[in-house]
Amino acid sequence: MNDERRKFKRESAEQRKDALIVATLSLVAEMGVRGATVRAIAERADVTQGLIRHYFSSKEDLIIAAYEHHMTTMTDQTFALAAAVDSSARDRLAALVNASLRPPVAAPRSVALWASFLNRVQQDAQMKATHERTYAYFRDQLQDLIGAALEEAGQVTSPTRLRHLATACNGVIDGLWMEGGALPDAFAPDELPGIGVESVGAIIGLDLEQKAEQP
Amino acid sequence: MNDERRKFKRESAEQRKDALIVATLSLVAEMGVRGATVRAIAERADVTQGLIRHYFSSKEDLIIAAYEHHMTTMTDQTFALAAAVDSSARDRLAALVNASLRPPVAAPRSVALWASFLNRVQQDAQMKATHERTYAYFRDQLQDLIGAALEEAGQVTSPTRLRHLATACNGVIDGLWMEGGALPDAFAPDELPGIGVESVGAIIGLDLEQKAEQP
DNA sequence: GTAGTAATTATACACTTGCATAATTACGAA
DNA sequence: TTCGTAATTATGCAAGTGTATAATTACTAC
Numbered sequence: 001m002n003d004e005r006r007k008f009k010r011e012s013a014e015q016r017k018d019a020l021i022v023a024t025l026s027l028v029a030e031m032g033v034r035g036a037t038v039r040a041i042a043e044r045a046d047v048t049q050g051l052i053r054h055y056f057s058s059k060e061d062l063i064i065a066a067y068e069h070h071m072t073t074m075t076d077q078t079f080a081l082a083a084a085v086d087s088s089a090r091d092r093l094a095a096l097v098n099a100s101l102r103p104p105v106a107a108p109r110s111v112a113l114w115a116s117f118l119n120r121v122q123q124d125a126q127m128k129a130t131h132e133r134t135y136a137y138f139r140d141q142l143q144d145l146i147g148a149a150l151e152e153a154g155q156v157t158s159p160t161r162l163r164h165l166a167t168a169c170n171g172v173i174d175g176l177w178m179e180g181g182a183l184p185d186a187f188a189p190d191e192l193p194g195i196g197v198e199s200v201g202a203i204i205g206l207d208l209e210q211k212a213e214q215p
Numbered sequence: 216m217n218d219e220r221r222k223f224k225r226e227s228a229e230q231r232k233d234a235l236i237v238a239t240l241s242l243v244a245e246m247g248v249r250g251a252t253v254r255a256i257a258e259r260a261d262v263t264q265g266l267i268r269h270y271f272s273s274k275e276d277l278i279i280a281a282y283e284h285h286m287t288t289m290t291d292q293t294f295a296l297a298a299a300v301d302s303s304a305r306d307r308l309a310a311l312v313n314a315s316l317r318p319p320v321a322a323p324r325s326v327a328l329w330a331s332f333l334n335r336v337q338q339d340a341q342m343k344a345t346h347e348r349t350y351a352y353f354r355d356q357l358q359d360l361i362g363a364a365l366e367e368a369g370q371v372t373s374p375t376r377l378r379h380l381a382t383a384c385n386g387v388i389d390g391l392w393m394e395g396g397a398l399p400d401a402f403a404p405d406e407l408p409g410i411g412v413e414s415v416g417a418i419i420g421l422d423l424e425q426k427a428e429q430p
Numbered sequence: 431g432t433a434g435t436a437a438t439t440a441t442a443c444a445c446t447t448g449c450a451t452a453a454t455t456a457c458g459a460a
Numbered sequence: 461t462t463c464g465t466a467a468t469t470a471t472g473c474a475a476g477t478g479t480a481t482a483a484t485t486a487c488t489a490c
Contacts, residue, residue, distance in 0.1 A: 254478095
């Protein structure tokens with residue numbers, strides 16, 4: 001009885017690791033990797049610093065896990081919304097662009113994390129692999145959607161041209177994503193997704209904004 | 216005589232400050248702000264660490280100066296090429312997009328620096344001011360060029376719409392710039408400027424790629 | 431030449447960092 | 461209940477950090 005006396009509570013390995021990762025990400029987003037010291041992380045996760053070494057072999061290991069967590073979360077958030085659309089490929093494409101350029105995917109926090117990790121991603125092989133996997137996945141999905149939307153519209157597209165279109169659209173989307181997160185005040189609400197849909201539509205030659213015809 | 220014995224050489228304040236800034240930027244680009252320690256900077260600039268404090272009141276001061284230097288250099292490099300075009304506004308616009316998406320402006324080093332500084336920019340008032348000034352300058356130039364190009368083509372554009380177009384184009388350009396620097400291998404040479412010109416043209420409704428008519 | 435002075439080096443200090451190791455504590459099994 | 465063990469804390473350390481201060485050194489004015 002009298003739990004107040006307990007100096008700490010035991011948690012499952014999964015919960016603790018997750019709590020440490022969440023604390024790490026919040027600190028990195030706020031102050032960069034430099035601000036995410038073991039002591040600061042431990043404090044934010046309400047544990048003592050020694051515990052970090054109990055769950056992660058090194059701080060580098062924790063940083064890598066945090067990056068993986070962030071990328072996975074963003075990917076999931078992006079495709080969760082787009083996958084819900086079950087009408088036309090064109091609408092699914094528009095939904096994907098929308099989800100990519102709207103919070104929580106497009107947000108200062110996301111971009112701050114991306115920027116903070118960039119250096120390490122370029123140096124650490126494991127982080128680089130995570131980055132490339134995530135990137136390739138998004139690009140492939142985008143390319144498939146573009147292809148399907150064009151086919152839907154009765155257009156024949158060569159694989160080479162399709163690849164070019166996907167590259168261009170991906171660049172525009174990623175770029176607007178970063179831009180929106182780096183300069184949140186530069187855009188009115190809904191302006192960023194609007195620009196994205198407009199640009200992607202202009203590039204592939206389809207009007208993504210027009211409502212589906214009512215039969 | 217026998218200058219070999221000299222333990223150091225005196226340089227003008229301007230040269231030394233510049234050398235320290237250049238050393239700082241190269242280190243930040245390679246290893247992030249975290250890797251740019253006073254000792255590493257001093258070593259790369261071939262001086263001892265004490266000298267840094269002689270020219271900059273603090274390390275933060277040096278970082279701020281380095282950021283200013285980087286942004287100014289990028290702006291100059293961007294507009295130097297575009298300003299050389301003296302034919303039509305349309306061609307100047309195309310040249311601006313090109314210069315923005317081509318080395319040395321669009322390069323891994325530039326984007327690495329941008330990403331490394333992002334956190335500090337958000338926190339430090341002086342750096343934020345530098346950032347906003349640079350950004351606003353580019354945007355205004357872009358908006359003017361778009362307006363001139365459209366007028367040239369005989370199109371009337373409301374200020375509101377012009378602002379929207381400039382925002383969209385700016386977002387696409389900045390985005391592609393970051394994308395190209397973050398993933399240099401994802402694009403073939405000349406592919407990025409091509410996508411940029413194509414996208415900007417599609418957004419504002421002008422073909423920027425067509426050659427000027429030969430009389 | 432020589433003295434003055436600013437540029438540059440040399441040295442040291444207080445503080446933070448990541449990490450290791452030992453000492454506790456909570457919880458499950460018996 | 462008690463006992464074992466893994467989770468958690470407590471403490472300490474060596475290396476690296478920015479900065480301050482004093483000691484040199486190169487150039488300049490006279």
